[in-house]
Amino acid sequence: MGRGKIEIKKIENRTSRQVTYSKRRNGIFKKAQELHVLCDAKISIIMFSNTGKLHEYTSPNTSTKKIYDQYQRTQGCDLWSTHYENMQETLRKMKEINRRLRNEIGIRVGNGDLSNMKETELYRIEQKMEDSVAIIRERKYHVIKTQTDTCKKKVRNLEEVHGNLLLDFDAICLMDPRYAALKDDGRAYEIDPVVSYGNGMYNHRYYANFNQGDGASGGPDLRLA
Secondary structure: OOOOOOOOOOOOOHHHHHHHHHHHHHHHHHHHHHHHHHHOOOOEEEEEOOOOOEEEEEOOOOOHHHHHHHHHHHHOOOOOHHHHHHHHHHHHHHHHHHHHHHHHHHHHOOOOOOOOOOHHHHHHHHHHHHHHHHHHHHHHHHHHHHHHHHHHHHHHHHHHHHHHHHHHHHHHHHHOHHHOOOEEOOEEOEEOOEEEEEOOEEEEEOOEEOEOOOOOEOOOOOOOO
């Protein structure tokens, strides 16, 4: 009893469709191999499943490219002409883009050619240059502001140090009257504040000198540096 006739239509079940594809694909490849052996035919078969997977068979001693070349010679057509034209068009566009970029770079460094440029292109370049200048100016202002704030902070710190030194000195003067800046009972007390600037820092030096009537030096010498 023979098999019933199978209706040729799309198999809706995915698993059954894949199984059928695999079996029939192998059958076709087997028939192609037998045909090559029996008749010495040159055969090339290319298949793509519904999932996009490639399967192919090419008879020995040949290749798919050789089959294509023989087909073109026999049919008198060029299968690659359209693809070649597309590649040529793509190459032309890339060359044009490269030319424009090189010319634009040359213009920015002062070596570009402006004679062949349209008014819109010149305006676009002008806008880019103005935008670049604005960005550079903003960055420069930011650097200057940062440096200014840093310097102001240093000045405030130094002023605070200076004020603390003065307070400490006033406290010493209150504790020991000999260091007061006045003349009393023939003793000369001299305070000489010298402020020197070095490496952005203040150095304060105070000298308290007093002389005895006999010319001998008396009392300590106060130095703050």
